[in-house]
Amino acid sequence: MKIILWGMLFFIIANLSLAQVPTEKSLLWEIKAPGGATPGVEKPSYLFGTIHLICPADFSLSDSLKATLARSQQVALEIDMDDPGMMMAMMKTMNMREGNALRKLLSEQEYAKLSQFYKDSVGMGIQMFEQAKPFVLMGPLFNAVLSCQPQSYEMSLVELAAKQKSEVIGIETLDEQMAIFDSIPYKDQAKMILTMIDNLPAARKEFKELVNLYKAQKVNELYNLTMKSEFGMDGNEEIMLFARNKKWISRIQKIMSEKPTFFAVGAAHLGGEKGVIALLRKEGYQVRAVL
Template identity: 75%
Template sequence: MKRIFLSMLLCAVSVLSHAQVPTENSLLWEITAPNSANPSYLFGTIHLICPADFSLSDSLKAAVARTQQIALEVDMDDPGMMAEMMKTMNMREGNELKNLVSEQDYAKISQFYKDSVGMGIAMFEKAKPFVLMGPLFSSILDCQPQSYEMALVELAGKQKSEVIGIETLSEQMAIFDTIPYKDQIKMVLSLIDSLPQARKEFKNLVALYKSQNINDLYSMTLKSDFGLDGNEEVMLFERNQKWISRIQKTMSEKSTFFAVGAAHLGGERGVIALLRKEGYKLRAIK
């Protein structure tokens, strides 16, 4: 009987957990707290995208207009952001890029950034290798990309709303001290060696983003050859869980428009499912 009861309990928990997973295809969600009629909103971004694929819907603009502040992953309106970035971008213990790779690979990276990115590698010599990924995206996108985060900062400015961060830049940068630096530089080399494949994958990612299929976006992010690479816990799931109490506190104080990477929305351990488990109602908005 104990085994039967335990089996039934586990099955019930599994069904309940699955019921929290979003099934609708939508990047924009209305969040209502228990015993509250004052909604906040959650939007899934893609951090860089070509102008031809960029769009701010009327429903998104209306949701922003109904809120008192915008919360991004980090406060991109902070005037001290660049100073904080410079303070936290370097590797610990005096590590340098040339010590993480062979002479041949160092020469390959240096030549690629000079020829294809138009930047010397010297400025990144002491930086955490993931920092190299930013300039590399210009070669993958083959366009001058736009940013949903910066567009939201502009909307906030027009309606004189405050911009805040769900986490600090220091917290975000510290994540890349928990992932071995050699693993990070392997991801950079993988991108350089497989640019056609990376472009194809990113094109598929953008297509999924435009279709607003957040669960498939989540699955593709986990399976990507150029993404989390075994670091899902620290880069995705742990952050999702940490954000929940912060989202709860923030929206209890002010109606807020939250915008985070779309990969954080879907799945059983995504932000939508985690908020629903806490009793919050989330409704997809088209």
């Protein structure tokens, strides 16, 4: 169950002038407050774009990244992933609102197809997910897409933070993340899973392209691919990406005003006119690629 919950979490865990949009090729960015250092905080903060799940062969933590993290005093992820109560809290918030069930969202034929696929290709029955928000099924489904035992940048950063005795905090709460999937119709979530199952070769090809762009550090191209994906936002960009980016800006400003911070969020949040980098630049922050 813990593996399922981590997989689910990582799946979660996406109107400015074009001059603000990042064109540099980098996953790591230095952030300085308008006018230079924040009073009382002499060192800059940093922003890193992660990919939530990736095969070990494609995973890499650069020396530059490790060095910037070492210069920071805390790590801020999308949510606080070293909170010992997180798994219990997730189990309490993973179910749909009262009266909803997976069988009610799908036709009898669709439900049978979904059940057979998870039994044959994922190695588990879907009965345990009957009351869960359908996106929860995405976690274990990614094993079939990736064909590997994936690694997590977030968990690696948590481990590095622990070694240097840095606190790990969250930009948003788990309740806020889980509430996103009450805003997106449950039936749409279930259909998205069926679409991926019906088009696994295309999903694998798209994810491979996503990983290639990530490794090439092309954050704006990665953002563009995310926007046109058949297996991702599907009309829910405002809920899953743009509104969260906007909400994060004031929180990032407050967090970095207190101490030098290493921020790490999904790389799709960095690019585009409504991305975190462009929004920070619009507020007068200096956001510079660390090469």
